Amino acid sequence: MNKADYCVKYNVSDDEISLSPSIVKNYLACGNTDRITEKEAVAFIQLCRYQKLNPYLHDAYLIKYGDKPAQIVIGKDLFTKRAALSGLCKGWQAGIVVEKPEGGGIEYRVGTLMLPGEKLRGGWAKVFRKDYEVPIEATVTLVEYQKMKEGSPTALWREKPATMIRKVALVQALREAFPCELQALYCPEELLDEDVVLPPVTMPEELNEPKPEAEKNVGVHSPKPEQEPAKQEGKLTDMVVMLGKMARVEKVGDLVFRSAGLGKEPVLIAVKGNQGEEFARMRGGKYYTITEMVQLNEEIKFAGPLVECQGARIFLVTGEIVPGAKADDAPGTQAEEKSAQVVEQSKQQGAEYEVVLGRHFAKIGDRCVRTCMFKEGDVGVALLVSDDPALAGIATGAVIQVTVKECAEELELSGELLKYKDKKFLVVSMAEPVRKAS
Numbered sequence: 001m002n003k004a005d006y007c008v009k010y011n012v013s014d015d016e017i018s019l020s021p022s023i024v025k026n027y028l029a030c031g032n033t034d035r036i037t038e039k040e041a042v043a044f045i046q047l048c049r050y051q052k053l054n055p056y057l058h059d060a061y062l063i064k065y066g067d068k069p070a071q072i073v074i075g076k077d078l079f080t081k082r083a084a085l086s087g088l089c090k091g092w093q094a095g096i097v098v099e100k101p102e103g104g105g106i107e108y109r110v111g112t113l114m115l116p117g118e119k120l121r122g123g124w125a126k127v128f129r130k131d132y133e134v135p136i137e138a139t140v141t142l143v144e145y146q147k148m149k150e151g152s153p154t155a156l157w158r159e160k161p162a163t164m165i166r167k168v169a170l171v172q173a174l175r176e177a178f179p180c181e182l183q184a185l186y187c188p189e190e191l192l193d194e195d196v197v198l199p200p201v202t203m204p205e206e207l208n209e210p211k212p213e214a215e216k217n218v219g220v221h222s223p224k225p226e227q228e229p230a231k232q233e234g235k236l237t238d239m240v241v242m243l244g245k246m247a248r249v250e251k252v253g254d255l256v257f258r259s260a261g262l263g264k265e266p267v268l269i270a271v272k273g274n275q276g277e278e279f280a281r282m283r284g285g286k287y288y289t290i291t292e293m294v295q296l297n298e299e300i301k302f303a304g305p306l307v308e309c310q311g312a313r314i315f316l317v318t319g320e321i322v323p324g325a326k327a328d329d330a331p332g333t334q335a336e337e338k339s340a341q342v343v344e345q346s347k348q349q350g351a352e353y354e355v356v357l358g359r360h361f362a363k364i365g366d367r368c369v370r371t372c373m374f375k376e377g378d379v380g381v382a383l384l385v386s387d388d389p390a391l392a393g394i395a396t397g398a399v400i401q402v403t404v405k406e407c408a409e410e411l412e413l414s415g416e417l418l419k420y421k422d423k424k425f426l427v428v429s430m431a432e433p434v435r436k437a438s
Helices: 021-028 038-050 076-085 155-159 161-177 275-281 331-348 389-393 415-420
Strands: 008-012 015-019 029-031 060-064 071-074 089-099 106-110 119-129 136-141 235-243 249-252 255-262 265-272 287-296 314-317 321-323 351-364 367-374 380-386 398-406 424-430
Touching: 008 038, 015 021, 015 038, 021 029, 021 038, 021 060, 038 060, 038 071, 071 076, 076 089, 076 161, 089 161, 119 161, 136 161, 155 161, 235 265, 249 275, 255 275, 255 314, 265 275, 265 287, 351 380, 351 389, 351 415, 367 389, 367 415, 380 415, 389 424
Parallel strands: 029 060, 265 314, 380 424
Antiparallel strands: 008 015, 060 071, 089 106, 089 119, 119 136, 235 255, 235 287, 249 255, 255 265, 287 314, 287 321, 351 367, 351 398, 367 380, 398 424
């Protein structure tokens, strides 16, 4: 393919991102942009695609000074946002390391406050994960990261040294605590030799134009004509699954694994080879028909976002993955009927159910709102609304027993929770987790 025609498209949440070397140089880079090489632009594009970065929302920048290699830098907000959205972060602390005057010793201080006579020596940070017994800690020295020019600190490191070194420590601790979410991502203070003010991003005009229908369907498999499923031993054919969120994807060897729902059962779907990248980008929360797949009996060790799914049944795709489901198999139709039944029952009296807790939650007023999936009744994904803040602290994938009623009141929902606003259930009582989802 001609380099001039090189363009990559991928999805971040519900947005389609289009990147080409010319777009990167003209809209997403700063410094000596005319000296950015094709190789550097392509490396930036591939990192954005692999890590699902949206450079139009300031997630990433490409910076080039003189003949030095271009650097890919990430805004600090992305680090904290991804940690918060992981569902495993319990919070963090960060501050500075100061030397007190007159032999007063070294103090690790939260925040960036310094008193007269104190000397700044470095920064520190701790990140707490729900599944770790001890926090991840990082300590960095000022002299290692402070940028100098002609023997003096550059403007930002002269005016805000405490803020800058604290940021470096926090980013390093977050990256070590969440390696899958933050792999190969660095903030400007870690890499650049000079101060840089990240530029505002302008959306290219050509990306705002309406797309022809033919272009919208590029890369989507066309459903095969309906036919009787093959009766082949050891294989499942024409199986309808609901893919999990894109964040729950992990690569092990040459296989890409992704969480999914097969009926009421949480499972893992594996795709081999070049199809894995496309599989990882497929939109979650939607139904797909897998024309053929086989169960893998070997044990796979996960170390990233799928570690909580250890032990779930794994299926290897040997056919195609087709968006949607046949009418006679449509889980959506069954789910709507069962959902109506649950709603009707919950109007009359509290109804007990087992639910699998999702990873998205928010505090709205005095209440906690969290996504879940009903294990009984095929209701599908819904929202639980509870006065008990403990709902937010239970691990993702845990199965709990709840007594619920229909929640008719309007809530100020946002983000991922908006998708499920029509399925809200008020938690009347909540039991301890009965087990983790397998």
